[in-house]
Amino acid sequence: MFPSIVGSTSLYLLPGDPVTNVRLPRMFNAVFERCGIDAVMAPVQVGRRDLAVFVKAAFLARNVRGMVIAPPHKPSLVDLLDGCGLFGRVAGSANVVRRIENGELEGDLFDGEGLIGALDRYNIPFRGKRVLILGAGVSAAAIGVALAEGGTVNGAEHIAFYDVAAGKAAGVAAKLDAFFDATTVAVDSNDPAGYDLVVNATSLGLKPEDPLPVDVARMDSHAALFDILLRGQPTPIVRAARERGLNAQAGFEMLIQQMPHYLDFFGHKDAANALRHDANFLRELIYPASMAGEIHAPLRYHSASVA
Known part of the structure; x- marks a missing residue:
């Protein structure tokens, strides 16, 4: 009513x-x-x-x-x-x-605060962990700030940004690195191997013809995935990660x-x-x-x- x-x-x-x-x-x-x-x-x-x-x-x-x-x-x-x-x-x-x-x-x-609460609800570890953030836009930057703000004890230890736009990820990473203790870098590959958590902060997944943001087969067996998208959930990346038995969650x-x-x-x-x-x-x-x-x-x- x-x-x-x-x-x-x-x-x-x-x-x-x-x-x-x-x-x-x-x-x-x-x-x-x-x-x-x-x-x-x-x-x-x-x-x-x-x-x-x-x-x-x-x-x-x-x-x-x-x-x-x-x-x-x-x-x-x-x-x-x-x-x-x-x-x-x-x-x-x-x-x-x-x-x-x-x-x-x-x-x-x-x-970013919303992401932290969501990760905790789904029992997805990120404190002291290595995180790959796909995208370097507004939401990706906010997520990076929240993950880095807690320091290397209450926050992530290592945060990597990947974006297809040259220089965009580097700009966000440099800004966060100047404010927080967590290691914050830009990477030139979306390879998820070696990361404990992958966060999709891109729009990939909104359209049926979109490619997967990462190769889920390359994710470590203990790794988790969080897709911030709301429409079309579960998206192909969430479904693919769950088929591998990984903890993969949507943005709601x-x-x-x-x-x-x-x-x-x-x-x-x-x-x-x-x-x-x-x-x-x-x-x-x-x-x-x-x-x-x-x-x-x-x-x-x-x-x-x-x-």
């Missing part, structure tokens, strides 16, 4: 282009209704060239409390902020923004695990804590039928700052 909207209702917006397949408004509105929060989230289609004007104008409305940013706007948002968290500054993008009391806009990036849980961070950021602490204890109603809302058996798996919520 959609929540009633009255004069006191807080409004959250999700600008993107396109917004036809976004899942977060359904998720936020389900949380608002379940927790009795007088708020609603709506998707809004905003072109790239209009983002700056839209964000500044929308926050003139006093009941607009915040925004979650959809592609392709995450990198563009950073330049519109008066302040940004560490993850957003290092990755050069942000996926959430709020107006604080003095009227300034501050943002952060929770893509990454979205679920970001939700408590979003809610904390927007000041809904009780709702955030409730989700940390039970988010199965959200899994039932967005997981496809093919993943129904994973909904009630034991959840072990983890903060990236805790061992």
